Amino acid sequence: MVQQDCGSCHGMTLKGGLGPSLLPERIAILPEQYLIEAVTHGRPGTPMPPWAPILTDTEIRWIVEQLKSGQLAQSQSD
Numbered sequence: 001m002v003q004q005d006c007g008s009c010h011g012m013t014l015k016g017g018l019g020p021s022l023l024p025e026r027i028a029i030l031p032e033q034y035l036i037e038a039v040t041h042g043r044p045g046t047p048m049p050p051w052a053p054i055l056t057d058t059e060i061r062w063i064v065e066q067l068k069s070g071q072l073a074q075s076q077s078d
């Protein structure tokens, strides 16, 4: 789901595209809460949509944790 829906803008390998790279090397320095906010509410004035209507808080937290741990980027290359 993340690769499909997020990958359409962030790149299928999450290296970045229309949106910035979501690889762990880059987002490791960003606070978890900041990333959760970005996914939940989107970024007004940019193509990043708010995901609150589609994903639950739990799902968003899970995605952010997976992104930080690198799990999602790795599962992509399998």
Ligand code: HEC
Binding pocket: 002, 005, 006, 007, 008, 009, 010, 018, 019, 020, 022, 030, 035, 038, 039, 043, 046, 047, 048, 049, 051, 063
């Ligand atoms: C329609 C295109 C689009 C889709 C789909 C999309 N994003 Fe984004 N995303 C963006 C753009 C563009 C930005 C940069 C916004 C900005 O300039 O601040 C962004 C920013 C972000 C950021 C903040 C990164 C940072 O460094 O501040 C995160 C985290 C993020 N997206 C996660 C996701 C996740 C997770 C999904 C899937 C649930 C997703 N995005 C789907 C376009 C998209």
